[in-house]
Amino acid sequence: MSEKLISINNLSAGTKNNQILYNISFDINECEIVCLLGQSGSGKTMTALSILNMLPLNVMQTSGSILYDNKPFNENMRGSFISMIMQAPASCFDNVFTIGAQFKDILLSNNKEYSIEKVCAALEKVELKNPQDILNSYPFQLSGGMLQRVMIAIALSLESKVIIADEPTSDLDITGQKEIIDLILKLKKENKSVLMITHNLAVAKSCADKIAVMEQGRIVDIFNTDELLSENRHKYTKELIAANNWLYANKWNIDLGENYAEM
Amino acid sequence: MKDKGLIILFSLLAIIILSAVFAPLIAPYSPYDVDITNKFAPVTSSHILGTDHLGRDVFSRIVYGTRMSLISVLATILIVLLLSLIVGSIAGFRGGLFDSILMRICDVFLTFPTFILALFFIGVLGVGLINVIIAIALTHWAWYARIVRSIVLETKQKNYVIAAKCLGSSRLKIVLKHIMPKVLSQVVILATLDLGHMMLHVAGLSFLGLGVQAPTAEWGVMINDAAPYIREHPELMLYPGICIFITVAVFNSIGEKLRDRYDKMQYSREGEI
Amino acid sequence: MIKYIVKRLLLIIPVMLAVSFIVFTVLRLGPVDPAQAYLLNSRIPPTAEALSVTRAELGLDKPFFTQYALWLKGAVQLDFGVSYMTKRDAFGDLMYYFPTTLKVTFLAMIVVIIVSIPLGILGAVKKDSLADKLIKFFSFIGVSTPSFWFGFLLIYIFALKLNILPPFGLEGISSWIMPILTLGLMSSAINTRITRTSFLEHINNRSVWYLKVNGVHKNTIMGKYVLKNSMLPVITSLGMHFGELIGGAVVVEVLFALPGVGRYVVSSITNHDYPVIQCFMILMTGVFIIVNLIIDIIYVYLNPKIKYGA
Numbered sequence: 018m019s020e021k022l023i024s025i026n027n028l029s030a031g032t033k034n035n036q037i038l039y040n041i042s043f044d045i046n047e048c049e050i051v052c053l054l055g056q057s058g059s060g061k062t063m064t065a066l067s068i069l070n071m072l073p074l075n076v077m078q079t080s081g082s083i084l085y086d087n088k089p090f091n092e093n094m095r096g097s098f099i100s101m102i103m104q105a106p107a108s109c110f111d112n113v114f115t116i117g118a119q120f121k122d123i124l125l126s127n128n129k130e131y132s133i134e135k136v137c138a139a140l141e142k143v144e145l146k147n148p149q150d151i152l153n154s155y156p157f158q159l160s161g162g163m164l165q166r167v168m169i170a171i172a173l174s175l176e177s178k179v180i181i182a183d184e185p186t187s188d189l190d191i192t193g194q195k196e197i198i199d200l201i202l203k204l205k206k207e208n209k210s211v212l213m214i215t216h217n218l219a220v221a222k223s224c225a226d227k228i229a230v231m232e233q234g235r236i237v238d239i240f241n242t243d244e245l246l247s248e249n250r251h252k253y254t255k256e257l258i259a260a261n262n263w264l265y266a267n268k269w270n271i272d273l274g275e276n277y278a279e280m
Numbered sequence: 281m282k283d284k285g286l287i288i289l290f291s292l293l294a295i296i297i298l299s300a301v302f303a304p305l306i307a308p309y310s311p312y313d314v315d316i317t318n319k320f321a322p323v324t325s326s327h328i329l330g331t332d333h334l335g336r337d338v339f340s341r342i343v344y345g346t347r348m349s350l351i352s353v354l355a356t357i358l359i360v361l362l363l364s365l366i367v368g369s370i371a372g373f374r375g376g377l378f379d380s381i382l383m384r385i386c387d388v389f390l391t392f393p394t395f396i397l398a399l400f401f402i403g404v405l406g407v408g409l410i411n412v413i414i415a416i417a418l419t420h421w422a423w424y425a426r427i428v429r430s431i432v433l434e435t436k437q438k439n440y441v442i443a444a445k446c447l448g449s450s451r452l453k454i455v456l457k458h459i460m461p462k463v464l465s466q467v468v469i470l471a472t473l474d475l476g477h478m479m480l481h482v483a484g485l486s487f488l489g490l491g492v493q494a495p496t497a498e499w500g501v502m503i504n505d506a507a508p509y510i511r512e513h514p515e516l517m518l519y520p521g522i523c524i525f526i527t528v529a530v531f532n533s534i535g536e537k538l539r540d541r542y543d544k545m546q547y548s549r550e551g552e553i
Numbered sequence: 554m555i556k557y558i559v560k561r562l563l564l565i566i567p568v569m570l571a572v573s574f575i576v577f578t579v580l581r582l583g584p585v586d587p588a589q590a591y592l593l594n595s596r597i598p599p600t601a602e603a604l605s606v607t608r609a610e611l612g613l614d615k616p617f618f619t620q621y622a623l624w625l626k627g628a629v630q631l632d633f634g635v636s637y638m639t640k641r642d643a644f645g646d647l648m649y650y651f652p653t654t655l656k657v658t659f660l661a662m663i664v665v666i667i668v669s670i671p672l673g674i675l676g677a678v679k680k681d682s683l684a685d686k687l688i689k690f691f692s693f694i695g696v697s698t699p700s701f702w703f704g705f706l707l708i709y710i711f712a713l714k715l716n717i718l719p720p721f722g723l724e725g726i727s728s729w730i731m732p733i734l735t736l737g738l739m740s741s742a743i744n745t746r747i748t749r750t751s752f753l754e755h756i757n758n759r760s761v762w763y764l765k766v767n768g769v770h771k772n773t774i775m776g777k778y779v780l781k782n783s784m785l786p787v788i789t790s791l792g793m794h795f796g797e798l799i800g801g802a803v804v805v806e807v808l809f810a811l812p813g814v815g816r817y818v819v820s821s822i823t824n825h826d827y828p829v830i831q832c833f834m835i836l837m838t839g840v841f842i843i844v845n846l847i848i849d850i851i852y853v854y855l856n857p858k859i860k861y862g863a
Contacts, residue, residue: 069766096768109763111778112858113785119764122777126769155857168763175767388571395800396837400576403822403830404583480699480739484804487701488819503702514709521702529697 020047021087022179022210023068023099028081030067037063037076039235043227045179050201050211052221054257055231061214064231065181068212069095086178096127100177104184106164110156116167117152123171139170143200162193169200173207180204181212186220198224218257219265230254286537292530300346307340311497320513332502332516333509334495342519344497349527352413352492353479357471359417360424365467367421368428372436373455383429389422398481402490412491416481420474427470428463435459469542473535476528483524499524554860557853561846568842569835573628576834577621580827588613590825594637628835634828638821643828647814647836653723654806654813655840657732658799664737665744665794670787672741673748677783678775680753688745695742700801704735704808721810728809736805740794747790751783758782785856792848796841 021044028041038060045051053061066072068083070090085094103109110119117136124131133152140148143166156164165185172180182201186194201224204211215221221228222242230238230253238251245258299306308326315335323330329338371382389397401415435441441458449457485491486500494501499520506516581587588607592599608614612623627633633643676688711731712720719728755761756779764774806815814833821829853859 071762071766093768095766100768101763101766103759103763103766105759108759111758111760111764111782113781113856114778115857122769122773123764123767126773127767155861157858158861171767388575391568391572391842392834392838393796393800393841395797395803396834396841399800399803399818399822400579400830400834403825403827404580406584406825407823476697483699484701484801487699488804488807490819490822500699503699503705507705510705510709511713517702517705517709521699521705524699524702525697528699529693532693532697 021045022047022085023212024084024087025064025068026082026084028064028067028083029079030063030072030076031079032075032077036079037234038067041067041081041236043229043236043239045210045212047178047210048205048208049226050205050213050224052213052215052225052228053231054215054218054221054228056216059231060234061231062183063234065101065183065212065214068181069099069101096123096175096177098177099179099181100172100175102165102168102172102180102182102185104187106161106168106188107156109168110164112155112157115153115155116159120152120167120171120174124174127175127177129175136170136174139174140167142173142203143167143170144196145170161188162196165189165193165197166200169197169204172209173204177209179210179212181214183214184216185213186215186217194220218261230257283537285533289530289534289537292526293534296346296350296527296530299343300350303344303347307337307343309337309340311336311341311344312495313337313340320509329519330515332505333513338502338516338519341497341502342499342523345499345502345520345523346527348409348492348496348498349479349482349524352409352482353475355413356417356420356478356482357475359413360421361467361471363417363421364424364428365463368425369432369455369463371425372429372432379429383426386422386425389419390426392419394419395481395484398485399490402485407490407493409492409496412482412485415485416478420478424467424470428467431463431466432459435462465542469535469538471535472531472538475531475535479524479528479531554854557860558850561849565842565846569839570625572838572842573625573835574621576831577624580831581617583825585825586613587611587827590827591637594824594826624831628831633832633835636821636826636829638824638826638829643826643832646817647829647832650812650814650817651836653811654799654802654815657729657736657805657811657813658795658802660729660733661736661740661798661802662791662795664733665740665798666791668737668741669744670748670784672745673787674752674780674783676745676749677752677756688749692742692746692749695738695745698738700735700739701804701808703738704731704805707731707735708809721808723811732805732809732811735808736798736801739801740797744787744790744794748783748787751786752779755779755782781855785852788848788852788855792845795844795848799837799841 023045025044026042028038029036030038041060041064043051053064055061063072063076066076067078070092072078083090085098110116120136121131124136133149136152137148140151145151145163145166151159151163151167159167165188168185185201186197189197198220201211201213211224213221213225222245225242227239227241228245229236230251232253238254240247240250244250245254250258308328313336315331318331318335319333321327321331321335327337327339329342332338332341367382367386371379392400397419398412398415401418402411405411405414436459438458441454444454444458482491483500483503486498487504489504492498492501494505502520503517506513506520510517585593588604588611589599591607591611592603597603612620615623624634631644635641636643636646639646672688672691676685679685707718708720708731711718718731719725722728756775758779761774761778764778765771802813803815803818805811806813807819810816818829818833820826821833
């Protein structure tokens, strides 16, 4: 039986006159990729913010609890226990400092040792060439996909047990998406748990062990990925599957040769 | 209008404007009535702020001073707006060589420190209120022209303007209906924010003896007049100073409120799109 | 970087040429022509005969561009002609006063920097606290107060009532205090505001959020990331305000009877003393341009986006 790293129990949150989250409950276990799936505004990002204890000032947690490895939250968990990969990476780095400087500050703040060799190794793990050059460059000199990889490398080097990935694929084209998903799966192999936030069912299915479907602040359906096609799925999940089938109905029948193995 | 601060501000503004317009009705004496026998009179019911070193009624001079300050600063801003709207729009609309020449001219104006340039223009034109107005207008217009140009350029590329163009609106109609309102609203806000600053420049030049000349009732002149008697009669300096301060503060605050409101409006509108 | 500095230094030449041309031309467009001004200052009645003699003497009968070229040739060698008023070398006269003006301006600039940056940051970090409200009140007062009036208030309180500072003139270090406070007040208030706003904007930046969520300590975020970013607009603003300060210095010098260019320039303006006015404009604008060049270089140094031409 794997260990519960994060356990969310009956979490509700909202502003003064507007409830945003209703009784959210789910667990993130060791070495598990959990996907929060839903439209924008369904509350998936707000759930992630609750986990990070970073809700906006006007939003309050009204009930429920979140346990981290059976302990309550404390500030030191950010970075060392949970780290985060964000969407729109170009705006997530500071343009007046080099990537290396930001990498270093994040590691040192979490009492991790910083050495060029270690960091370069992490960058190579996310398939970035010339890691030394990347460390010396400024964020605006790199592409979105490269910065997304840098974020994953940072998350890897932090050695945190849980990584929250907020729409890491949303700004990328389809090949970029596949590469990032491959890296997320690689994170799992490195014994990390990932909470992936996405609106894309295909992305969720391709990497998740467990999918929680959110609609209007509630988890309406939660299941292991292999049960996605079961009869018991919620109406909304079925709509998503139908839409997905319509969009990707044709698997184009062409022999691309052995270099292009099917996903 | 629910904003309490705005109501207070506009009432203060109304008082300032009314006292400028109706100065002869409000002031109990002529601001130029010299009465040496009654100099430095204390505050009494007949002279509610006392009299100055020539026995002139301070309250009356203050009231008339409102006129000078408002007239000078409004005239300045009008010249600035006119000049900058013309130059900025031409540069923005026509582009090309026109644009580069006009903008280089603006650059040259912006190379000089403002107050120094105003001093220079007074050196050329000579001392006096009208010359001060021209000088300050000439030192401020370039900055506005650049802003007008950038708003024009920015608005020209907005989707709704392009849409209007595609739907066949005439050039003039696009300019009048879509671009000018945007330019004007932003420039007027900036001008309001700048009024106070210009007023301080006018007062500063008067203080140096380069602007409004004694015996004209003007706040800067009054402060200058009171300077030799600062030890015995500091209050003579206090009143006009407070008047400048309040007027400038009112303009600044109104400008800020307008800007905040405009920013909010802009924000919600962009949000809708 | 060095290439940029050299480029900017070379750019000063055309800019100063444009400045000198404008100064020279605009003075000629005024209602009082130089010969007239010269005679006025020499207390000689401007008869037609006297005017033509003076014109020839001052070289005003030559074609306009020849006159400009001759003047420019002199100006490059720091010879700006002879003051109509004092009949002494205009540049020499101004240089006698100029150091005091520069000193007042730079001291006020230092006041502006050490007042506005810490206050602005404090206000932003402790947003909506009592300290923030006081700081906002200070900037509100500061931007609306006429500097010369504020100077008189200081004189009244500290020199006449409390008797702890000399009211005017230059007698030791203490006599600098009131002038530089007077001069620095408005720019301090404005830059406090700019620092505060800029800091607050960057606190809400996504890059700051990313650092925070990955456990970077608040002090590192504020003291390093937000600070450096928020200083960029402040630096630009400080450059602009140097112009305000050097102009305000004229007022403050007259007010506190400091031996700077102030009173001399004001009398040369009222008396149409053109050589002095020309020299004054070139000096002041030259200093302003150089200071802004230095500011630009600092800006580029701090902002890699420009350094690497992105």
